[in-house]
Amino acid sequence: MKTDLSVRIGSLHLKNPVMVASGTFGYAEEFKDFLDLRQLGAVVTKTVTLKPRSGNPSPRTCETPSGMLNSIGLENPGLEVFLKTKLPFAAKLGIPLIVSIASESDPQEFVELACRLERVKSVSALELNISCPNVKHAGAATALISQDPAATKAVVRSVRKVSTKTIITKLSPNVTDIVPIAQAAQAGGSDAIALINTLTGMCIDVRRRRSRIAMPVGGLSGPAVRPVAVRMVWEVYRKIKIPIIGMGGIIDTFSALEFLIAGAAAISVGTANFVDPAVSGRIIAGLKEYALENKIASVRSLTGSIVKPCVQPKK
Numbered sequence: 001m002k003t004d005l006s007v008r009i010g011s012l013h014l015k016n017p018v019m020v021a022s023g024t025f026g027y028a029e030e031f032k033d034f035l036d037l038r039q040l041g042a043v044v045t046k047t048v049t050l051k052p053r054s055g056n057p058s059p060r061t062c063e064t065p066s067g068m069l070n071s072i073g074l075e076n077p078g079l080e081v082f083l084k085t086k087l088p089f090a091a092k093l094g095i096p097l098i099v100s101i102a103s104e105s106d107p108q109e110f111v112e113l114a115c116r117l118e119r120v121k122s123v124s125a126l127e128l129n130i131s132c133p134n135v136k137h138a139g140a141a142t143a144l145i146s147q148d149p150a151a152t153k154a155v156v157r158s159v160r161k162v163s164t165k166t167i168i169t170k171l172s173p174n175v176t177d178i179v180p181i182a183q184a185a186q187a188g189g190s191d192a193i194a195l196i197n198t199l200t201g202m203c204i205d206v207r208r209r210r211s212r213i214a215m216p217v218g219g220l221s222g223p224a225v226r227p228v229a230v231r232m233v234w235e236v237y238r239k240i241k242i243p244i245i246g247m248g249g250i251i252d253t254f255s256a257l258e259f260l261i262a263g264a265a266a267i268s269v270g271t272a273n274f275v276d277p278a279v280s281g282r283i284i285a286g287l288k289e290y291a292l293e294n295k296i297a298s299v300r301s302l303t304g305s306i307v308k309p310c311v312q313p314k315k
């Protein structure tokens, strides 16, 4: 029996549903010695802003129980240097290349970035990072965009007007109800939703009575957040029509399957790349094996295939 691992996200055709999450895989070249990058479903770059950013003060990461706290602050070389020095390698891989973009202060920067990238053929899709909890302007985190349905819809709509590329909107889990935010992104014209960015958290060194990272608050990722992420994918899947890319603590085939069964069309591997840079390749092989063992003709049939609970949630 043959099994089909391919999935569609907007106009993208992925040969399998395994992607790598923004900010955990550099610009792909950094991982070339660890796995055959061409086997990936797609690559998502580290977030790019219009101007270079040096990021937040160090220390910027620390380990937590089953996870990691980060406050990188969107360090990146800025669009110009990205296009000249980072993009060419990833563009040659022959797999869909998704560029993550963010504004630093004015949401209009999303439009300018989208306009500039519209002319770059090798870029298949834009991931709108409206959910980074670590960049503040005038005291407000840029993640605030994704905590407000109206602001989310406005940013997506403004990018949609200038871009013909597939648009993926990455949402924040730091909200009371994720569904209206996902619906707002869909209404604005997003082709897909990426769920979830990091959960805000703190870690304290009790001997020094200081935060273990330089910024008091950071974003928590890794297996510790997985149940939250799976729950959000499940909630959103039932209420929107566009595909979901699930992420948050995926470390192996079974954790990837949790997201697919909850409703994700594809998944992204994030923090696990820091532990095992070749893990995505193993997850692809594992999904194939699972599909064959369970006589699943297409991995697409797994999306949202969770058995209905005895107690139905309220509409």
Ligand code: SIN
Pocket: 023, 047, 070, 071, 072, 073, 074, 075, 129, 131, 132, 133, 134, 135, 197, 198, 219
């Ligand atoms: C960061 O650069 O601080 C993390 C990026 C993100 O969470 O979107």
